[in-house]
Amino acid sequence: MDDLAGFLRTRRSRVDPAAVGIPVDRYRRVAGLRREEVAHLSGVSVDYYVRLEQGRATQPSEQVLDALARVLGLDDTERGHLYRLARQRRRRTKTPGGRIRPELLRVLDLVVGAPALIMDHRLDVLAGNELADLLYGRPAAGLNTARHIFLEESDRGLYEGWESCTLDVVGHLRLAAGKYPDDPRLASLIGELSMGSDRFRRLWARADVRARTHGRKAYRHPLVGLLELHQENFALPDDSGLELVVLSAPPGSPAEDGLRLLAGLGVPAADPSRTLEPGPIDPTPLAQ
Template identity: 40%
Template sequence: MAAGEFGRAVRRWRDRVSPEAAGLPVGGRRRAPGLRREELAGLAGISVDYVTRLEQGRAAHPSAQVVEALARALRLSSTERAHLFRLAGLAPPGSDTAPGFLTPSVQRLLDRLTGTPVVVHDALWTLLVANPPYAALMGDPSMWRGNERNAVWRTFLGPPSRVRHTPESRRALEVALVADLRSAAARYPADQRLQRLVAELRAQSERFAELWDSGAVGRHEAARKTVDHPHVGPVTLDCDVLTVAGSDLRIMVYTAEPGTEDAERLELATVLGTQTLVE
């Protein structure tokens, strides 16, 4: 990577992305119209210090995962994304690795769902982007790092989520996620990130290893979920999982039936959570 070129490109593209365009709440006076470093760091799921060192040319050889996250947060076009990979001394990801790129059309879809909790995962169930209503409903994921951003890892090894489960629904979720990950492993056999994730899960979770070795099959389908929110109480929502053809992205959308108490609680949770995120 040429000294400073990668950092200058990140800084230039950061300056052109407004907080509104990135789906962030706008509060207080700003010296520049673009994203702050801490905002870019939160969107990309990396530390502010690392963003600073990258922009100043003091950090060399960022990983493909970091470059992908920055390209996504900066809303780069496919051509710009490929250029950023090359500036990092990396080849742009090919068809043998799970895509982590949000196409402009998917990004426009997310931009229009400003009042609806939405989260996007890749084929490995690694979180790519979560909008403010989702953070308000489920808890802010912007500080998650590494495997913490992966829904399979969090299901088997992470702390409990706000979603209420019965033993049956928990098992169905586990089976569906393992089956999904196995399918991804067949489609992307050269994806080293996927291989590392499966190896770590098998080593650390007996339950995951049991399901993986048994060849369990299932599908992650639409369902009604009850979220135990710490401030507004239980909220029962419909959760639909949309798959983007050609990119294997999973878009999870949470909605409540209009005019119900759940809809009122969801709206209140969104307002309270957004206020907290702004502070």
């Protein structure tokens, strides 16, 4: 799903040669750096770097990866992604899966006044509280937010910042593909999105990675209007790959009033159960 060669190619195409001391004239036709320029600046042979970009060189050293990250101007998220891609052939990461512990569902119930979700690395919503159900106008459990954004809400209906949301989703899925390259369900989702959305296909080709842990998330709800919320992602301290996502409103803000009004509308009648049916989830319980 993701590979070191493709990531290196896209990153070097975005480096401004002048920023790394390489003179540029009007005859230059290459976007970003040439392969030999990356090799020279990184202190590796041109042949070795070419083999890296062709997928023929394996197990680059930490020193080589550090040098490439420096030359390519990678941020912390991209640097971590580079290292994971380089190690894929050495060590495969088991795809996480399992049931949500009852104790975690109780924690979800304690979140009041804000929509809250439990999501996996594929952006599948495994459980949601009542306000999450009301926000989406349907039971949140069973929803895949990537599919929802690109295939169901591509007309920008619910998402006020739809373009920004699409960037976050693709960047997240790129990171997930680097962490879990052997996950068939993730590969199937990426294929479905690529077939169904031109925008997803274009963004995926850019190979951008994003680790969104907090930030603004705005929704335009058909019943209560604009909700400008703050999203916090809490990664669970285990190997489940799950996150608790909470969408809160500043005290005294119009968004807080909107959430209060939304809460008064009642729980959708479609499915009072907020947990996903066991079918799609690996039935092996997570370690306690």
